[in-house]
Amino acid sequence: MIRAAIVFFLVAAIAVAVVALTGEPGAASLDWMGWRVEMTAAAAALLTLFAALLATILWRGLLWVVEAPRRAARARAEAKRKQGVEALSRGFLAVAAGDGSEARRLAQKAADLAQDAPALIRVLAAQAAEAAGDHVAARSAYNAMLGFPEMRLAGLRGLMQTALAEGDKALALKHAETAYGLAKTARWAWRALLEARLEAGDWKAALDLVQGALDRKIVPPLVAERARAALLAASAASLEESDDPKALAQALDFAAQAARLKPDFAPGVVMAARLLAADGKAAKAGSLIEAAWKLSPHPALWLAYRDLKTNETPKLRATRLAALANLKPEARESRLLKVESALIGGDPVAARAAARLLPEEELTARAAGLMSRVAYANGEPDEARAWIARGAAAPQEADWSDLDPEGRAFAYAQGDWARLAVSYAETGELIHPRFERRERAMSELPELPSAYVESTPFVRAAETGGALMPIPDDPGVFDPTAVMDGGPDGEPGGPGPRRNTASRRRLASGPRAAK
Numbered sequence: 462m463i464r465a466a467i468v469f470f471l472v473a474a475i476a477v478a479v480v481a482l483t484g485e486p487g488a489a490s491l492d493w494m495g496w497r498v499e500m501t502a503a504a505a506a507l508l509t510l511f512a513a514l515l516a517t518i519l520w521r522g523l524l525w526v527v528e529a530p531r532r533a534a535r536a537r538a539e540a541k542r543k544q545g546v547e548a549l550s551r552g553f554l555a556v557a558a559g560d561g562s563e564a565r566r567l568a569q570k571a572a573d574l575a576q577d578a579p580a581l582i583r584v585l586a587a588q589a590a591e592a593a594g595d596h597v598a599a600r601s602a603y604n605a606m607l608g609f610p611e612m613r614l615a616g617l618r619g620l621m622q623t624a625l626a627e628g629d630k631a632l633a634l635k636h637a638e639t640a641y642g643l644a645k646t647a648r649w650a651w652r653a654l655l656e657a658r659l660e661a662g663d664w665k666a667a668l669d670l671v672q673g674a675l676d677r678k679i680v681p682p683l684v685a686e687r688a689r690a691a692l693l694a695a696s697a698a699s700l701e702e703s704d705d706p707k708a709l710a711q712a713l714d715f716a717a718q719a720a721r722l723k724p725d726f727a728p729g730v731v732m733a734a735r736l737l738a739a740d741g742k743a744a745k746a747g748s749l750i751e752a753a754w755k756l757s758p759h760p761a762l763w764l765a766y767r768d769l770k771t772n773e774t775p776k777l778r779a780t781r782l783a784a785l786a787n788l789k790p791e792a793r794e795s796r797l798l799k800v801e802s803a804l805i806g807g808d809p810v811a812a813r814a815a816a817r818l819l820p821e822e823e824l825t826a827r828a829a830g831l832m833s834r835v836a837y838a839n840g841e842p843d844e845a846r847a848w849i850a851r852g853a854a855a856p857q858e859a860d861w862s863d864l865d866p867e868g869r870a871f872a873y874a875q876g877d878w879a880r881l882a883v884s885y886a887e888t889g890e891l892i893h894p895r896f897e898r899r900e901r902a903m904s905e906l907p908e909l910p911s912a913y914v915e916s917t918p919f920v921r922a923a924e925t926g927g928a929l930m931p932i933p934d935d936p937g938v939f940d941p942t943a944v945m946d947g948g949p950d951g952e953p954g955g956p957g958p959r960r961n962t963a964s965r966r967r968l969a970s971g972p973r974a975a976k
Contacts, residue, residue, distance in 0.1 A: 553588075
């Protein structure tokens with residue numbers, strides 16, 4: 462303000478000086494107590510301005526002296542506030558670092574300094590007690606927070622975490638339920654309730670929670686849709702083995718809902734197809750699998766599709782499977798299925814031709830087993846054994862490992878369904894329990910006769926005086942054309958002698974009862 466006054470007076474003084482210099486100074490006189498002063502009007506104006514400026518400066522100086530104690534108090538309060546904020550910041554950093562003792566010291570210091578932030582002080586005190594492992598003090602601090610409406614959710618979450626740390630899941634669930642009833646957007650409370658329902662296998666309650674989360678906009682529609690599909694499939698799985706017709710009808714309804722929600726969700730589609738086939742609706746089951754194959758081919762889908770009919774010849778079955786593969790011919794599973802269908806139909810030449818179209822990739826046990834069966838079907842047991850040797854050292858495929866030794870797909874336990882609901886909802890990807898637990902799965906490598914028999918290409922090469930070509934055994938990048946050329950000029954070898962097909966893998970066997 463003083464600077465503004467000085468500027469104003471300087472401008473006024475300049476204006477008066479300019480008027481005086483123009484030759485119109487004017488006249489001014491003052492009679493006071495016998496004194497008479499005469500001067501020009503410009504001089505009188507300048508004196509008046511400077512007197513006013515001096516009076517203003519003196520007045521402001523007096524006020525500054527009078528307000529000095531208050532100003533010092535404000536400065537001390539500001540310094541204390543800054544120290545309190547620093548103590549809070551360092552306290553929360555100590556909690557994040559897991560230094561409980563330092564966090565508690567800083568929480569006490571912040572309580573003495575930052576009295577204008579009681580909420581932050583209470584949160585820091587509670588978290589510092591947690592970091593120090595003092596659950597009693599932490600629980601007391603969180604309970605104290607429940608008395609403040611704006612801190613109640615934070616207190617409930619802290620009490621839930623404390624109860625979980627003490628192993629009291631029932632009490633933790635109670636706190637989560639209270640918090641979920643208080644706030645519409647308490648995602649942590651919803652997640653805690655959902656995990657508890659999944660752990661207990663309460664699929665209906667979990668479905669209600671997912672719908673509630675969608676209504677409250679806690680989760681996006683896509684996540685809710687995936688979660689509902691997985692939970693409906695889990696509900697169907699829990700009823701599928703029942704002998705009660707009503708339970709089986711309910712299982713079919715759950716599986717059909719899962720397939721409608723996510724037509725590319727293989728567990729739901731396979732389960733719905735199994736139940737539909739058992740109910741005499743094989744055509745509807747086939748349409749369901751075909752729609753799923755167009756979206757996302759999965760090995761369990763074609764196995765379920767194969768088992769829909771059990772009274773057909775191998776050639777008719779092969780034709781039906783080839784038609785399924787042609788629904789999405791560019792997919793890897795479709796190319797593998799074309800090889801499988803040719804083997805099932807007893808056409809080794811077509812199987813070899815289809816194998817040449819497989820994409821080059823890292824060799825897996827499944828691919829090696831398939832190539833071994835193709836070689837054996839073409840009368841080349843040595844080559845088949847070489848593929849088996851390569852497959853023994855090759856990694857398994859996670860998708861394929863979800864088939865148990867009896868060929869039943871997605872035979873998940875309750876805990877597996879719970880994990881699947883969370884994983885599939887969040888990422889859209891399936892879990893593979895058998896693969897993760899290294900459990901026994903369907904055999905990926907065929908069983909061949911142990912007796913040594915020379916393959917047709919070797920005999921042909923010996924008869925023509927050609928050199929015997931060694932079979933590659935490097936389990937590196939899978940090249941389906943590397944060892945599939947039978948003749949010396951690259952022509953495919955003819956089919957070998959008929960052999961006992963009972964030693965073949967089950968997937969290439971004849972019809973069997975639907976699962």
